[in-house]
Amino acid sequence: MAAAGRGIFFDGATSARHPVLVELSADGLVMRDAEERVMLARWPYNELDHLAAPEGLLRLGRAGAARTARLEVREPALIAAIDDASVPVDRSGAAERRGRLRVVAWSVVATAVLLAAAIFGVPALADKIAPLVPLRAERWLGEAVDTQARKMLDKSDASRPFACGDQEGLAALATLIGKLEAAAALPIPLDTKIVRRSEPNAVALPGGHIYVFEGLIDKSQTPDELAGVIAHEIGHVAHRDGTRSIIQSAGLSFLFGMLLGDFVGGGAVVIGARAVLQSSYSRDVEGAADRYGADLLNRAGGDVRAFGAILDRIAGAIHPGVEILRDHPDTKARVAVINSLASPGEPAQPLLEPNEWRALKRICTAR
Amino acid sequence: MNDANPFEAPPVDAPVPPPNGTRLLGNERTFWGLLIRGAFLLLVTLGIYRFWLATDVRRFLWSNTEIAGDGLEYIGTARELLLGFLIAIALLVPLNVAFFLSAFGRGWLSQISGFLALIVLALLGQFAVYRARRYRLTRTVYRGIRFHQTGSAWRYAVCAIFWWAMIGMTLGLAYPFAQASLERFKLRNTWYGDLQGHFAGSGMRLFFRGVLFWLVVIGPLTLGLFIALGQIDWTALGRGSGDMMSRVEAAGVAPALVFAVLSVGWSVLAVAVLYPAFQAMVLRWWIAGLRFGALGVASHLRTRAVYAIYLRFMWIALVAGIVFATGVAIALAITGLLALWLGKGVLTELLSTALLIGSYVIVALAYSTIYQATVKLRLWKAGFESIELSGREALDRVNASGAAGSAVGEGLADALNVGGI
Numbered sequence: 001m002a003a004a005g006r007g008i009f010f011d012g013a014t015s016a017r018h019p020v021l022v023e024l025s026a027d028g029l030v031m032r033d034a035e036e037r038v039m040l041a042r043w044p045y046n047e048l049d050h051l052a053a054p055e056g057l058l059r060l061g062r063a064g065a066a067r068t069a070r071l072e073v074r075e076p077a078l079i080a081a082i083d084d085a086s087v088p089v090d091r092s093g094a095a096e097r098r099g100r101l102r103v104v105a106w107s108v109v110a111t112a113v114l115l116a117a118a119i120f121g122v123p124a125l126a127d128k129i130a131p132l133v134p135l136r137a138e139r140w141l142g143e144a145v146d147t148q149a150r151k152m153l154d155k156s157d158a159s160r161p162f163a164c165g166d167q168e169g170l171a172a173l174a175t176l177i178g179k180l181e182a183a184a185a186l187p188i189p190l191d192t193k194i195v196r197r198s199e200p201n202a203v204a205l206p207g208g209h210i211y212v213f214e215g216l217i218d219k220s221q222t223p224d225e226l227a228g229v230i231a232h233e234i235g236h237v238a239h240r241d242g243t244r245s246i247i248q249s250a251g252l253s254f255l256f257g258m259l260l261g262d263f264v265g266g267g268a269v270v271i272g273a274r275a276v277l278q279s280s281y282s283r284d285v286e287g288a289a290d291r292y293g294a295d296l297l298n299r300a301g302g303d304v305r306a307f308g309a310i311l312d313r314i315a316g317a318i319h320p321g322v323e324i325l326r327d328h329p330d331t332k333a334r335v336a337v338i339n340s341l342a343s344p345g346e347p348a349q350p351l352l353e354p355n356e357w358r359a360l361k362r363i364c365t366a367r
Numbered sequence: 368m369n370d371a372n373p374f375e376a377p378p379v380d381a382p383v384p385p386p387n388g389t390r391l392l393g394n395e396r397t398f399w400g401l402l403i404r405g406a407f408l409l410l411v412t413l414g415i416y417r418f419w420l421a422t423d424v425r426r427f428l429w430s431n432t433e434i435a436g437d438g439l440e441y442i443g444t445a446r447e448l449l450l451g452f453l454i455a456i457a458l459l460v461p462l463n464v465a466f467f468l469s470a471f472g473r474g475w476l477s478q479i480s481g482f483l484a485l486i487v488l489a490l491l492g493q494f495a496v497y498r499a500r501r502y503r504l505t506r507t508v509y510r511g512i513r514f515h516q517t518g519s520a521w522r523y524a525v526c527a528i529f530w531w532a533m534i535g536m537t538l539g540l541a542y543p544f545a546q547a548s549l550e551r552f553k554l555r556n557t558w559y560g561d562l563q564g565h566f567a568g569s570g571m572r573l574f575f576r577g578v579l580f581w582l583v584v585i586g587p588l589t590l591g592l593f594i595a596l597g598q599i600d601w602t603a604l605g606r607g608s609g610d611m612m613s614r615v616e617a618a619g620v621a622p623a624l625v626f627a628v629l630s631v632g633w634s635v636l637a638v639a640v641l642y643p644a645f646q647a648m649v650l651r652w653w654i655a656g657l658r659f660g661a662l663g664v665a666s667h668l669r670t671r672a673v674y675a676i677y678l679r680f681m682w683i684a685l686v687a688g689i690v691f692a693t694g695v696a697i698a699l700a701i702t703g704l705l706a707l708w709l710g711k712g713v714l715t716e717l718l719s720t721a722l723l724i725g726s727y728v729i730v731a732l733a734y735s736t737i738y739q740a741t742v743k744l745r746l747w748k749a750g751f752e753s754i755e756l757s758g759r760e761a762l763d764r765v766n767a768s769g770a771a772g773s774a775v776g777e778g779l780a781d782a783l784n785v786g787g788i
Binding site for chain 2: 250
């Protein structure tokens with residue numbers, strides 16, 4: 001074991017290189033000027049800091065020191081002696097590997113926690129927060145989303161305005177909506193419009209805006225069928241699903257966009273995970289709206305089986321695509337759930353008189 | 368006799384004068400190992416490991432870089448980077464929420480909120496770039512003394528945004544002047560202890576060296592697109608008779624489209640062929656402009672050397688491409704088998720989606736690793752080894768100065784995706 005050797009010392013105050021004699025004394029390393037033998041520094045063994053250096057060089061600093069003083073040693077015998085004498089100096093790298101392993105383990109745990117937060121935490125949080133959003137804020141949000149949605153949906157020109165409606169048709173619509181709204185007792189008023197889009201569909205936006213597409217009116221055979229779909233949309237309004245989905249998507253953006261995924265190729269993970277998670281949230285929400293719609297129809301005196309029938313007709317024809325990316329549950333399952341909620345006994349009388357229903361069917365073609 | 372023995376190190380108390388150059392030591396295999404392990408851990412931790420990988424890469428590059436006989440040292444830690452990132456996130460979340468809400472509002476604020484967000488985030492990005500540079504400099508130690516950086520990061524951000532706008536408006540012609548101006552600002556505020564840096568490169572010189580590249584790449588593109596737009600008869604397209612297709616035909620869109628595609632194709636090809644030469648030229652100009660007090664730098668970087676680096680990368684990338692194509696084919700076959708074996712269902716879909724996304728991420732990570740281990744390392748090496756120092760004595764009498772800067776800037780740069788790490 002070499003008790004002394006040569007090295008280069010930088011004192012951390014100037015950039016001068018000091019060739020030094022390094023002695024391994026009982027309590028630490030002693031650096032003396034190679035020529036004048038003046039002591040330049042004494043570093044205790046347990047305060048040595050083993051620093052990054054190229055192969056064949058041992059670079060030491062003093063842990064916790066304000067100055068970045070350095071000792072560089074190239075003599076293999078001296079390096080080995082310092083390694084033996086000092087605990088922090090560890091050329092085998094075992095301590096470093098242990099530390100690294102701990103980091104990896106914690107990172108994996110953190111990843112698992114974040115994924116769990118995305119799958120369970122975000123929808124739970126959105127459920128808790130959505131009812132707390134003041135109604136004024138939701139209506140304000142609704143106005144903004146409504147403007148955006150109109151821009152996307154509206155393909156009309158001057159001769160055919162976006163919203164349909166002659167006097168009789170609008171009166172019939174108001175009757176139908178009035179019956180449903182009275183039964184629903186919502187905290188915010190509904191704003192329902194029939195719009196010129198050929199798809200058999202309807203959408204609900206935050207703030208009570210409901211757009212029923214012309215295509216849905218065409219496909220409806222009875223007033224109760226139409227009422228069923230509208231009741232489902234009212235379910236979205238009652239559950240405040242628009243606000244909820246905004247909170248969910250903001251939560252997912254935060255988790256995936258900011259905390260995770262910022263590495264090469266990570267974008268694909270983010271997009272894939274978001275699509276799958278958002279579809280799964282959406283399936284839950286749609287199921288809840290179906291149950292609400294069936295319940296509302298019962299209360300308003302409508303025929304729940306008609307709701308099941310129109311759903312089967314308009315959604316059943318669509319060939320199921322990729323299951324995990326569907327934002328609605330399987331149609332057969334939906335229809336089964338809805339029909340199970342139908343009140344037993346005689347089908348009630350239709351929600352609209354035949355002449356009212358005729359006016360509503362004509363609402364987009366009149367004049 | 369003694370002098371001839373290469374195995375005996377010269378005695379330290381009579382040191383040989385350090386060389387006038389800089390060089391990169393270190394085993395490339397070690398670097399590959401570090402990057403491959405890092406890529407695997409990035410995958411497993413969905414990116415959280417990036418702070419540790421970045422620190423490892425910097426430690427390797429810094430400590431193997433030798434300037435005038437002494438090595439650089441990187442003293443930053445991954446923990447600092449992680450903490451800086453978390454603080455940056457805490458700062459950015461309220462900002463993002465504010466932008467989100469203002470976009471939904473009514474009135475003038477919502478009208479301009481998108482534009483406002485763009486400006487604020489661009490400024491913040493450049494701010495972060497400058498602060499991140501400060502972090503890296505204050506974590507760089509040479510001969511027991513750290514570097515540091517002064518100067519207002521906001522001022523830098525405003526200047527940088529101004530210059531990028533100029534570059535955009537002049538179709539790239541302002542690039543040399545932007546580089547010179549921003550490098551002057553950065554180097555003037557860069558200190559090795561009490562030794563102040565400055566940048567001696569001239570924008571005009573870079574302009575004259577680079578204008579040929581511009582003429583070959585951007586010139587035909589601009590001209591081609593201009594002619595293409597001029598060929599279209601806009602009134603015929605807008606108010607002509609007949610259906611859309613016949614109007615498109617009458618307006619002469621098809622020949623214009625051919626023209627546009629040809630000029631874009633030419634530019635893409637020219638960029639692919641000329642990029643290494645351009646990079647070598649800018650790198651040479653930049654290195655030769657660096658000054659620290661009386662210390663001067665000259666660069667003998669050869670354009671040929673940069674081409675060799677890229678050709679080697681392409682060769683390795685090609686071999687890797689064949690390997691990965693086989694791997695992806697196997698992954699697809701497994702997906703098919705899964706569908707047969709488990710039948711159609713949610714589980715099969717989840718598994719095959721995970722398999723496909725997984726293979727995409729693996730391939731992307733692998734290419735990034737190959738790029739770093741070949742192009743990045745070799746460029747660093749070629750750049751440093753092309754250097755010849757003059758006035759090296761300036762490095763011998765430097766006093767320590769400046770304190771360690773925080774890592775929040777790096778975290779911000781990371782969170783804003785402006786190349787913090």
